Amino acid sequence: xxxxxxxxxxxxxxxxxxxxxxxxxxxxxxxxxxxxxxxxxxxxxxxxxxxxxxxxxxxxxxxxxxxxxxxxxxxxxxxxxxxxxxxxxxxxxxxxxxxxxxxxxxxxxxx
Amino acid sequence: xxxxxxxxxxxxxxxxxxxxxxxxxxxxxxxxxxxxxxxxxxxxxxxxxxxxxxxxxxxxxxxxxxxxxxxxxxxxxxxxxxxxxxxxxxxxxxxxxxxxxxxxxxxxxxxxxxx
Numbered sequence: 001x002x003x004x005x006x007x008x009x010x011x012x013x014x015x016x017x018x019x020x021x022x023x024x025x026x027x028x029x030x031x032x033x034x035x036x037x038x039x040x041x042x043x044x045x046x047x048x049x050x051x052x053x054x055x056x057x058x059x060x061x062x063x064x065x066x067x068x069x070x071x072x073x074x075x076x077x078x079x080x081x082x083x084x085x086x087x088x089x090x091x092x093x094x095x096x097x098x099x100x101x102x103x104x105x106x107x108x109x110x111x
Numbered sequence: 112x113x114x115x116x117x118x119x120x121x122x123x124x125x126x127x128x129x130x131x132x133x134x135x136x137x138x139x140x141x142x143x144x145x146x147x148x149x150x151x152x153x154x155x156x157x158x159x160x161x162x163x164x165x166x167x168x169x170x171x172x173x174x175x176x177x178x179x180x181x182x183x184x185x186x187x188x189x190x191x192x193x194x195x196x197x198x199x200x201x202x203x204x205x206x207x208x209x210x211x212x213x214x215x216x217x218x219x220x221x222x223x224x225x226x
Contacts, residue, residue, distance in 0.1 A: 004154065031211055043155070043201060045213030055211035091154060098209045102147075102154035 002026045004103035006092050012109045013082055021077045021106045023092030032075045033093040033100065034067065036060070043091065049075065082110045113138045113204045117217035125225045130174075130189040132220050134202030137183065144185040145203040145214065146176055155201065161185060162208040172196070197224045 005024045013019050025032050034046040047057040049067055066078045075094075079086055087110045092103040118133040136142055143162050147155040159170025166178045176187045185202060199221050203214040 031209075033213065035214075035216075042218040043203075043214075043216040045215065048211040048213055050211050056213055058213065093155075095209055099157050099160070100209075100214065102156070104152065104154045 002101075004092055004094055004101050006090075006103040006106050008106060009104070010107045010109070012111065015084060015110055016081050019079050019082055019108065021079075021090050021092075021108070023075045023077070023094075023103055024073055025075050025092065025094030026101055027073070029094035029096050029101075031055075031095045031100075032067075032069070033095075034077045035091040035093065035102075036088040037091065037105075038085075038088040046077075079108075082108075084110050086110050113142065113206070113215045115202050115204050115215055115217035117200075117202050117220050119220055120218065121221045121223060123223040123225060124192045126194055127191050130187070130192045130196065130222065132187040132200050132202075132222065134176075134185045134187065134217060135183050136185060136202070136204045138204055138206075140206055143205045143208045144176075144178060145205070146170065146174070146185075146187050147201045147203060147216075148172075149199040149201065149219075151198075158187070158200075160208065192222075192224050194224050194226065197222055 007022045032049040037043045047061045048055040089105045091105045093100045114137045116135045145160045146158040159168045161178045169175045174189045199219045201219045202217040206212045
């Protein structure tokens, strides 16, 4: 069964550094998403992406965040200058017109 | 605006007993409702979804949920718990069943199965 993959599984970075989280969505899907889950809290929507542009974004998704689909297969989330509070599990998801499929997540630790 | 409340961060049941995980929602538009399961070190997997058709929705692994508009609830049940059901369960709401709309999740309920 096709699946969404994410790399790396765990990323440790220092405060103020840039990080790029990578995702490979399911190949025929059109919609792409990023969610995050701070430890002990709920899963939160960050952004959705369709037709090479952002469709919807939450209040969390400020100017420090950006998304890109640099080629036909990858979907990336960039955090320009990480803060301690960016430490979380980041989930990528993709969908066609229906069910969203989630990746296993990248655990980002900012020190 | 939409929100989801899951009652009970941890629920413990005996193997073979009824599983009941509670979810209440708030939505200004007719909601689409979902239950996801997360096993350790894995992504979120869709268990079932309500998309305004039948109010009783059957999902994978023997789970089902009933949409009750009057109670704004979408509780998840399974008649007989199995050890393999131990996982984190998330209820979620969306404005639509697909497309670009984001999901709003509850905090999750950790289901523990006692042997």
